[in-house]
Amino acid sequence: xxxxxxxxxxxxxxxxxxxxxxxxxxxxxxxxxxxxxxxxxxxxxxxxxxxxxxxxxxxxxxxxxxxxxxxxxxxxxxxxxxxxxxxxxxxxxxxxxxxxxxxxxxxxxxxxxxxxxxxxxxxxxxxxxxxxxxxxxxxxxxxxxxxxxxxxxxxxxxxxxxxxxxxxxxxxxxxxxxxxxxxxxxxxxxxxxxxxxxxxxxxxxxxxxxxxxxxxxxxxxxxxxxxxxxxxxxxxxxxxxxxxxxxxxxxxxxxxxxxxxxxxxxx
Amino acid sequence: xxxxxxxxxxxxxxxxxxxxxxxxxxxxxxxxxxxxxxxxxxxxxxxxxxxxxxxxxxxxxxxxxxxxxxxxxxxxxxxxxxxxxxxxxxxxxxxxxxxxxxxxxxxxxxxxxxxxxxxxxxxxxxxxxxxxxxxxxxxxxxxxxxxxxxxxxxxxxxxxxxxxxxxxxxxxxxxxxxxxxxxxxxxxxxxxxxxxxxxxxxxxxxxxxxxxxxxxxxxxxxxxxxxxxxxxxxxxxxxxxx
Numbered sequence: 201x202x203x204x205x206x207x208x209x210x211x212x213x214x215x216x217x218x219x220x221x222x223x224x225x226x227x228x229x230x231x232x233x234x235x236x237x238x239x240x241x242x243x244x245x246x247x248x249x250x251x252x253x254x255x256x257x258x259x260x261x262x263x264x265x266x267x268x269x270x271x272x273x274x275x276x277x278x279x280x281x282x283x284x285x286x287x288x289x290x291x292x293x294x295x296x297x298x299x300x301x302x303x304x305x306x307x308x309x310x311x312x313x314x315x316x317x318x319x320x321x322x323x324x325x326x327x328x329x330x331x332x333x334x335x336x337x338x339x340x341x342x343x344x345x346x347x348x349x350x351x352x353x354x355x356x357x358x359x360x361x362x363x364x365x366x367x368x369x370x371x372x373x374x375x376x377x378x379x380x381x382x383x384x385x386x387x388x389x390x391x392x393x394x395x396x397x398x399x400x401x402x403x404x405x406x407x408x409x410x411x412x413x414x415x416x417x418x419x420x421x422x423x424x425x426x427x428x429x430x431x432x433x434x435x436x437x438x439x440x441x442x443x444x445x446x447x448x449x450x451x452x453x454x455x456x457x458x459x460x461x462x463x464x465x466x467x
Numbered sequence: 468x469x470x471x472x473x474x475x476x477x478x479x480x481x482x483x484x485x486x487x488x489x490x491x492x493x494x495x496x497x498x499x500x501x502x503x504x505x506x507x508x509x510x511x512x513x514x515x516x517x518x519x520x521x522x523x524x525x526x527x528x529x530x531x532x533x534x535x536x537x538x539x540x541x542x543x544x545x546x547x548x549x550x551x552x553x554x555x556x557x558x559x560x561x562x563x564x565x566x567x568x569x570x571x572x573x574x575x576x577x578x579x580x581x582x583x584x585x586x587x588x589x590x591x592x593x594x595x596x597x598x599x600x601x602x603x604x605x606x607x608x609x610x611x612x613x614x615x616x617x618x619x620x621x622x623x624x625x626x627x628x629x630x631x632x633x634x635x636x637x638x639x640x641x642x643x644x645x646x647x648x649x650x651x652x653x654x655x656x657x658x659x660x661x662x663x664x665x666x667x668x669x670x671x672x673x674x675x676x677x678x679x680x681x682x683x684x685x686x687x688x689x690x691x692x693x694x695x696x697x698x699x700x701x702x703x704x705x706x707x708x709x
């Protein structure tokens with residue numbers, strides 16, 4: 201909401217360029233910024249990743265520990281993804297309780313990984329209804345350059361792919377860590393989140409911070425390895441037509457395939 | 468999986484609450500139910516019972532939120548502690564904060580905020596009893612309450628969910644279907660402008676199913692619109708005037 205005049209000027213410039221089929225950073229409309237994934241950056245975590253998507257940079261750590269299952273889900277392990285924007289990541293970010301944008305970010309990242317059923321949670325049960333393995337995937341935005349949704353999602357997926365699950369044995373009904381034995385997490389599918397912004401009548405993939413500041417509406421679509429659509433979130437202060445949304449769903453599948461190849465290299 | 472499917476739907480497509488695949492739950496809307504609010508509405512959507520009250524345009528507090536170029540819209544979706552089976556902590560949960568945000572963004576395209584710079588329009592939604600699809604029902608009531616407050620709008624906003632239950636696409640997902648079903652997709656539409664202002668999904672849909680599901684939800688939105696329109700007509704055109 202800051203610098204309204206600058207936003208208006210940026211919007212005019214970005215729209216003028218879009219009318220000629222170009223974007224402010226020279227990308228094609230359906231082209232993502234380069235995605236750089238580095239894993240194992242935090243050795244004390246069970247899994248970790250540092251992801252750069254253009255100017256946006258995320259660090260994700262995965263911590264795995266035994267936990268009590270949720271009361272109504274005794275046959276499933278626990279999976280919780282969070283996301284936060286660190287105060288050092290953006291001049292407008294402030295320390296303190298999360299605002300609605302940050303809560304939405306965390307919930308959309310979590311939903312993408314949960315609804316695609318990336319991890320077989322049934323395989324994380326130690327004693328049904330009593331003891332399960334919990335996976336906590338915490339992402340921190342350390343530099344914000346637009347499209348935090350996809351960047352946090354990619355970092356979370358990369359963190360999960362890089363993690364090793366410690367082995368727990370049950371002794372006297374309590375889980376005890378078995379030193380030196382680990383396994384790969386039970387991965388079922390690779391979720392890929394693709395966020396698109398509508399600026400005027402144009403749909404652009406992976407918006408930058410400037411594009412986000414002047415977009416009309418936003419949509420994040422997460423697909424799985426089988427080409428199913430598993431999670432959607434519309435955002436922004438305007439809407440889409442049904443045709444635009446169907447176009448977005450196709451774009452999400454296309455762009456998703458390319459990103460998924462990058463994930464496959466991590467497996 | 469097979470066990471839950473037989474519970475949720477019979478062989479010939481009759482759902483656990485007796486509805487057909489493309490049938491809405493009962494909806495009734497009353498306009499102008501609160502004295503103090505500038506506009507209000509009460510909706511019963513299946514077992515959902517929801518109140519919406521609108522205040523404004525009025526002064527913005529805190530002042531730094533004011534926008535010199537346009538009015539702002541604020542929205543609070545809140546569930547009463549007694550609205551669900553297990554008592555809900557009255558403090559706003561992360562879920563409620565997210566829903567408040569998506570409802571605000573679903574209403575915003577319809578409200579002509581440019582006419583009211585430096586002011587705020589507050590929309591307060593209280594879910595007194597929750598069933599599946601409470602965010603859609605809440606949106607339906609909020610849009611009617613905005614109209615009742617006399618706020619200039621480009622269109623109403625009508626919302627309805629569709630989903631996938633026992634491998635079939637169904638309209639207006641209820642609580643059991645939301646918990647046990649395969650997908651839930653809430654959609655909000657500005658019916659006269661054909662603009663979709665809310666779209667969420669959790670579940671798993673093939674691309675063709677995604678399309679069908681969205682189209683099914685849009686049909687539901689249009690039916691909800693008729694109910695909203697009738698409720699407004701009843702208050703404002705009682706004697707058959709147009």
